[in-house]
Amino acid sequence: MQNLSLNKGSSGHSFETGTCSEESDYTGPVEDSRDSDSDVTLVDALDGSGDEDLAWLLPKATHSPEYYLQQLEMFDEHEYTAQDYADSTTRLIDRMEDQWNKQLRGTKFASSLGTYWKVFRLMYERATDVKIDAKINRSMHKVLRKLAKEHGLKKIGRDKACMYVEDLAKVLQTNLTTTEKRYPHGRYRIQAQLYLQLGGFTANRPSALLGLCYRHIQVSLLRDPEDGPHRVMLEFTFEFTKQYLGIKDMNTFPLPEIMYDETLSFSPHVFLLGLLFCDRAFAAYNLVSAEDLSRLTIPPGRDQLPLRLNPLLDNIPVFRKAVRTVHGWDISPDEPLPYPTLLPWIRTLGEITGFAQVTRPYSLRYAGGKAFNENGKPCDLMQDTKLTYYIGNVSEAMQNLMMGHASIGTFLRHYLSRRITVDTQAVVRGIQPQTALMRAACTMSRSIDHRRPRRLTPEQSASVNNDPLVRSLLDRREQLKRTIPDATKHPKYKALASKINQERQRQRHALLQAIKERWEFEQPVRDVEQQLAGGRIKDDPEPVHYAMPPAQGELADSILSQPGTTIEEEISRRNRAIRAVTVCCGIEEGGMNPIRKAERSRNAALPAKSQAGYEEEALESAKISVFTEERPRIYFLCLGNEGLPLAQRIYAFHAPGDLSKHFRRKHLKHIQSGKVLNCNLCMVPLPDKMHLQRHAQEVHGTVSPRHSYNCC
Structure with a gap:
């Protein structure tokens, strides 16, 4: 099993040198007892304070006047006066500049024109240090509308599909049980599960979740005020959020353990504790298993027992990438998991689940924000002999704090789905709304259909070679083979081969999208015609089953097990699940695609x-x-x-x-x-x-x- 020791990682690297990200040099304003308008200088303030202070202020090493003149000439004022953009914004501007004066494929959406114009304004400001005049900016909106009308661009934005809790439950179960999706390393499956849980419960941005380090986590045993068993409390502090107009204060999300939960697939406690035990992350040297955790109790007179993490792991990311080694795949001791690695995981899990919508990490943020917004409304007043309170306890201010927004307007403009989730006819007519039906109508799960095409057949994939552009590129490559000796090593041949692969990939992607769009319209029509003709609709195709690694099988069985009837059975259920997570973090899955025929024998049961x-x-x-x-x-x-x-x-x-x-x-x-x-x-x-x-x-x-x- 792969463990992280206190001083060395699984690959033998020292954790003292690992960093989650660069430390910020920012320091806040320092309060001073002297009046800021006073003429007292620092030298005056230090007068009489001793030779040591003066020696620190005026070091022995002095420079000639020419040295300071040279430093003045080398001073780059632009470095301090230019706009301080985030790294992602800088990369976007650089990418747009690289495409300048290049022939690019067109766009189909009017919203893209607005995006390109906004990026161009940033490029212009960076190049000239001058902003485009506000009057020109307002006039440009009229030009963009005219262009969109002339070229027939679509005026609809991207669907902000929400992954509601019903949808999230299906995706979490798919991640646990599917053998169709293989990860290079077993820890990737655990990290995907934990990311989905935290993304759904906190609605944080992907960068904030992926930037989570061990110093941002607090684990404690908390006394239940209602005389129940002690609960494990996890507290997550998210640091790497947007920092527009300065560094923001960090939000802390406490997540208490839920006892007798119907399913542990929603439990971040099980998966995080499994990761912590795998990494040997607790400061107490003998707290190394779930059984050790079960033996702990809270002393009388106290309400909590903090479970400190080892400070040597403060800068180690929780979500880490896998790296290739001579023996296969291993987890990096300190490199964070990149967002481009996470993105296809979420998309593939949504496809295997059967959703028609494209699932993205931001689908969790959209759904979480909507849940916070709806929870702020008073509902189902609960009566008690002493207290009267509302279930809805998320105020507008609290929602803005959790989402990291300055005002509710940001949520309304950029996050709230344009799909109305209210039973408007019931509201207008004054009748009981069909809440459950309306909820079901707005979920991703509504579109589940495992017959939906997800990949091209071998014949469809090979058909792209008949495209005129691909055909001409192939002919050029054959001509190079005949005219240049040892052509396969020639730079021109390699560049042409790369261009052929890119064009094939683009053609295959376009073909698959066309097949999906045609299927979405034609398949329901065929189903209706078949039913009315007295025929029987074909059942969904049997899911693809490949040999499941024993560690994954134990993980799925323990997580999906039923809750116990006693506290001892429930603790045993939790401990078994934590052990399964820890074991899964130490295995390789291989990262193979079981769909390929050449590898089916390798995956045979x-x-x-x-x-x-x-x-x-x-x-x-x-x-x-x-x-x-x-x-x-x-x-x-x-x-x-x-x-x-x-x-x-x-x-x-x-x-x-x-x-x-x-x-x-x-x-x-x-x-x-x-x-x-x-x-x-x-x-x-x-x-x-x-x-x-x-x-x-x-x-x-x-x-x-x-x-x-x-x-x-």
Whole structure:
């Protein structure tokens, strides 16, 4: 199992050098007892305070007048007078400048014109240090409307699809149980689950969630004021939010543990505690498991027991990226998970769930903001002998604080969905609104249909080669092959091959979108016609089932288990789930796409009978095969990696040459300089890449590709 120790990570790096992000140099204004309008200078204030202070203020090293004149000439005033944009805004402006004077594909939406104009204003200001006149800016809106009308641009914005709690429950379950979506490392599945939970409960921006470090988390055992069992309290402080017009104060979200919850898939406590135990993050050296947590209690006279995290991990991100190593995939000790890695996870999980809408990380923020907004309305007055209070307890000010908005207008303009969720006819007629039906009509789950096409067939994918542009590019590449010796290594050939791949990808994406749009209209029509003709609608296709790693199976079983009837059973249920999370954080899933035919045999399920005996026999047979004189088809490093599923460890390639290609692409290519390697089958260290290649050929018969031999 991969653990983070106090001083070193799983890859042997020191945590003292790891940072979540650059520390800000910003300091607030310092209060001074002297009047700010006083003529007293710093030297006057230090007069008589001792030679040490004067020595600090006036160091012995002095410079000539020419030195200071040179410093004045080198001073760049623009660095301090220019607008201080966020890194993302700067990247956007740079990207727009790179596209200047280039022929680009057009746009279909009028809103895009407004976006381009806003970015152009920023580019103009950065280049000239002068803002575009306000009168010109107002006049430009008329020009944009005219252009949109002339070119027939659509005047609709992007749908702000909300992932309500009903939708989130389905996505969370899909992430736990699907074998169609494979992550490179098991921790990625846990991180995806935790991100979805925190994004749904706090409605924070993706950058704030991905920037979460261990110093932003407080864990404590809290006494229940209603005499229930002690609860685990998690408190998250989000630091990396938008900082327009200065650094903002940080918001802290407390999340109490829910006992006897119907499902643990919504429990951030289970998943975060599993991560903390995997990383050995608690300051108490012997708090290393869920069972240790269950033995803790709150002393009499106190209401909480803080569970401090180790300060050496303060700057370590909770969400971290996976990196390639010679043995496969490993979790980086200090590199944060990039947003471009997270984005396709959320989109793919939504597709597997069956949603028609594209799911994005911001779908959680839209839904969370709407839930906060609706919760602020008084509802269902609850009566008590002493207290009368409202269930709705989110005021407008609290909503703005949680969302990080200056006013409610930001939420109305940019976050609130344009889909009306109120039963307007019931309101106007004064009858009981159909709340449940209206809620169901506005969720993503309404569109679930597993028949919806999600990828191109091999025939459809190959059809893009018939496109005239692709055809002409292919002809040019063939011409280069005939005219240039050893053309595949020529820069022109490589550039043309890259252009062909990009054009193919663009054509495939456009074809898939056209197929989806056509299906959305034609399939319901076919269903209606089939029903009226007396036919039977075909059932949804059977979901794709591949061999589930044992760790994932235990994770799904423990998280989806029913709540216990006693407090002991409930604690045992929670501990089992935390253990499953910790184990899952230490395995590799491989990141393979099980849809590819070439890899189906690798994911084939093992025989049901005598499972343990079969696994032991298969392992022994595979180990014997990598010590023979003939070139093997099983890779010895994968076979010795106990973190991989058995099917991947004993996988036999079609030919020894395929094994050599795998050796180069997946292992030799990712060897880090200066890192000591090991053969887990022979239990011998391998100092460098050259020793690994020699050991692979002389002991295990695995031949390296010819151009892979080099000194490291």
